[in-house]
Amino acid sequence: MSNTANMDTPARADICAVAIADCFAGDGESLCNPIGNLPLIGGRLAASTSEPQLAITDGFYTLLDNVPPVGLSEQERVAQRTIAHWNPYREMFGLLWHGRRHVMMGPVQIDRYGNANIAAIGDWKRPRSQVLGFRGAPGNTINHTTSYWVPKHGPRVFVDAVDVVCGVGYDRAAALGPVASRFHEVRRVVSNLAVIDFDATDDAGTPTMRLRSVHPGVTVEEVLEATGCDLVVPEGVPESRLPTPEELQQLERIDPSGLRFREVAGS
Numbered sequence: 001m002s003n004t005a006n007m008d009t010p011a012r013a014d015i016c017a018v019a020i021a022d023c024f025a026g027d028g029e030s031l032c033n034p035i036g037n038l039p040l041i042g043g044r045l046a047a048s049t050s051e052p053q054l055a056i057t058d059g060f061y062t063l064l065d066n067v068p069p070v071g072l073s074e075q076e077r078v079a080q081r082t083i084a085h086w087n088p089y090r091e092m093f094g095l096l097w098h099g100r101r102h103v104m105m106g107p108v109q110i111d112r113y114g115n116a117n118i119a120a121i122g123d124w125k126r127p128r129s130q131v132l133g134f135r136g137a138p139g140n141t142i143n144h145t146t147s148y149w150v151p152k153h154g155p156r157v158f159v160d161a162v163d164v165v166c167g168v169g170y171d172r173a174a175a176l177g178p179v180a181s182r183f184h185e186v187r188r189v190v191s192n193l194a195v196i197d198f199d200a201t202d203d204a205g206t207p208t209m210r211l212r213s214v215h216p217g218v219t220v221e222e223v224l225e226a227t228g229c230d231l232v233v234p235e236g237v238p239e240s241r242l243p244t245p246e247e248l249q250q251l252e253r254i255d256p257s258g259l260r261f262r263e264v265a266g267s
Helices: 012-023 037-048 074-080 089-096 137-143 170-176 220-225 245-254 259-263
Strands: 031-034 062-064 083-086 101-105 145-150 185-191 194-201 207-214
Touching (some): 012 245, 037 245, 089 137
Antiparallel strands (some): 185 194, 194 207
């Protein structure tokens, strides 16, 4: 049974999915490489509606010529995919280094400049907890567009300074110079409360976080209370847009088992 509400009372998970899809607007013939359930759903929503030229993967070793549902078993995944191109791991780096990729990752910490941590919490020499490790975050953020998904917006995620810099933010990219800034773009942060972009600047002209929209039912004050770093708030912050009827239909096709509702509940 679908958890998607009608257009007057959309589910928060669907709002988040279309906000994620909008992150990929204008990417054209780029590799859409979202990581995690809702990013994957939102990325495939973009590829099936507004950005049909996006390249998507099966998550393993092929680029697809169709947009199959998520949450399939291995047998179902193989049966439903239409292969456009083999893309084994060794060939992925050719895509990574030339700016034609947009990855969406999930930070455990992120600061106002978009520096992101996915490695460890606490002092680097003796952290309180270890997370994923650096993985591909440094190369991702230097070599192509990066966005982030935060399923639980809170002050422990949005912090003044991350404990470990894995993803490179605008201040560090500027300090590194052209070698870092050629393809560097931290585009959006989508959370269960709001959409944040980097269309504001600090006194030095460095891009910094700006509240782009709040999801229906969320106030600006609630977002600020849940944010532990500086956040520019323009006048008249709009609500995040609602899904169109076509997008709702595609969400039901792409995510028939309702994985998105396990990450974000409520309306």
